[in-house]
Amino acid sequence: MIKRIDHIAIVVPDLEAGTGFWAEALGLPVERIETVPDEGVDVAFLPVGESEIELLRPTDTESGVARFLEKRGPGLHHICLEVEDIRATLDRLRAANVPLINEQPKIGSGGKKFAFVHPKGTGGVLVELYELPGQM
């Protein structure tokens, strides 16, 4: 049902500072950088094994990521798990009284379905779920 860790998202004040450690010092490749206006972030994607490190830089001072950076400083922001069937997973979490940020999946880039689970229900971790296109 849960297939793998899709990504670990890390908030950075700027992408150069962020890639300084992960790419230059550690040697991970920066596969691509995307601007996501809906979320108010630029994202650098660094593949590692079957997962990715995602560096999030806020582009909008009102975004959730900007508020996180202001309140907690740079660092780990959320983890994302790929699931086989996101609707079934959300149903299962609802049945267990886990509070959801997105009651229904949203559609993201490339047609992936995603939803966030509230940290109140996970023991303090913001968890994202992905169902990738072509999956059941």
Next chain:
Amino acid sequence: MIKRIDHIAIVVPDLEAGTGFWAEALGLPVERIETVPDEGVDVAFLPVGESEIELLRPTDTESGVARFLEKRGPGLHHICLEVEDIRATLDRLRAANVPLINEQPKIGSGGKKFAFVHPKGTGGVLVELYELPGQM
């Protein structure tokens, strides 16, 4: 050089609360629970894909994990990357002026070599490196 995400470590006040979301609600298997007196923690291991979620419960009020829990509350604690050659990786990080918590690898359970990189050098993320036995 960097092979995969070995694990994501999450601090929990008790293992029952921790496994409530990850195992019971989400359905990840709890493969095993280990007591690690040196680190002052009990650890529950929940495999997901090629990685694991590790739930850390402090057993010693003086441990780093206990202090983290007191200061920041439960949530994401560190991420661990498997590397091919931990000494070469540490040399590379030193050359890039990244501060290390462990200048030399320590030996952990099963003969794995591990070292922590200081969050000051990574953009606020506590990063652990593993070299697993039988690897070069």
